[in-house]
Amino acid sequence: MSSRQATAIIDLDAIRHNFDQAKQRAPASKVMAVVKADAYGHGASKVAQALVGADAFGVARVSEAVKLRESGIGQPICLLEGVSDLEELNLASVYELQVVLHNWEQLELLASRGARRHVWVKVDTGMGRLGFSVEETPSVLQKLGHQGLLGLMTHLADTGDKRSTTTGHQIDRITSLANSLAVPGSEVLSIANSGGVLALHKPPGDWVRPGLMLYGASPFDDLDPIPSLHAAMSFGAPVIAIRSIRQGESVGYGGIWTADQDSTIAVVAVGYADGYPREIAQGAPVLVNGVRYPLVGRVSMDLICIQLDDSHSTKTHSVKVGDRAILWGDDLPVEEIADKAGTIPYTLLCGVTARVNRQHRGNSRG
DSSP: OOTTSOEEEEEHHHHHHHHHHHHHHSTTSEEEEEOHHHHHHTOHHHHHHHOTTOSEEEESSHHHHHHHHHTTOOSOEEETTOOOSHHHHHHHHHTTOEEEEOSHHHHHHHHHHOOOOEEEEEEESSOOSSSEETTTHHHHHHHHTTSEEEEEEOOOSOTTSTTOSHHHHHHHHHHHHHHHOOSTTTTOEEEEOHHHHHHSSSOOSSEEOOOGGGGTOOOSTTOOOOTTSOOOEEEEEEEEEEEEEOTTOEESGGGOEEOSSOEEEEEESOOTTTTOOTTOOTTOEEEETTEEEEEESOOOSSOEEEETTOTTOOSOOOOOTTOEEEEEBTTBOHHHHHHHHTSOHHHHHHTOOTTSEEEEESOSOO
16 A cells, blocks of 8 residues: 555544434434445445444445445345336345335336335425425325335435524424324334434434434534534545745645745645545645644645645644645544535545545444
8 A cells, every 4th residue: 555645544433432422312213324425435334334233224325235235234224215227126125125215106116026125205395305295195105005114204404504494394294294194104204314313302203314423523504513423534645745935936736825935835645536625725724743734725636735834823843754644533623624615524525535545443343
């Protein structure tokens, strides 16, 4: 492995801690741990193996579920987007996957095979994306017939805004619907995502589906880190050069930063090809040896530069070639970097690319 390679160090103990936080906030609910998108960039198989207390795992695609099964995961695995064709339906049977139904085409596909499946019915209570309407759900359940209904599922659209009234309206819609039905399984509800688990005093439903919070990041729009959660990813890369820059000289493509004094620059082996956002603001912090240094110049495919003798810094730098620069991690919250990049933690964590080496630490079997 090259010493110049960017590395994401994944703390499995932190993920287990965050999972326990979800359990504590929803003690009466079962937990479907969401590990889609390779566990938000943290390595789905390793994460699932660490979460032995999870009642089920949620993924978006059949291929994600197959990888989990083939890595030895025995808990129920739910396909949150369901299946789209006969091949996927057969794979769901072979690998014993739970299937979410959200449209009539999926329902017809299921009915055409005649085999019994374990299914969730997704109800659109306000997201406006996937799911049957509240009004058509009774007909859907009648059409299901011989299928094994696991429950009703909905997705909360606005839990990022702690002041939103949308969440309460969505909860009311699905609970009222469930109370009006007399179909076995329809009383079982899966409602709360990470925002719902963290923001609601008593997260509703029999199942909760935490995703981002498992990885220690906040799902809220204010981008304030949540002290009770532990960051699971430390994303870093080595310093590969130290350069002296004269006053008036520029750094990087386009010359968007020019030194206003004689300066010392450290070059770090990470760029947008690794998942560090090109659009991030000048001056965004990078942590080296416990000290924050400002990003200067444009983020390129493989490299970034930081100024070591920034006039705002009160510490004399002691950075040398080979030191590890932290792009985000325990002492540099991913929420802060997301704010500097005009994005959200989800996109940064999921955007760490395949060429970044991932190192998992902690007990892989919880």
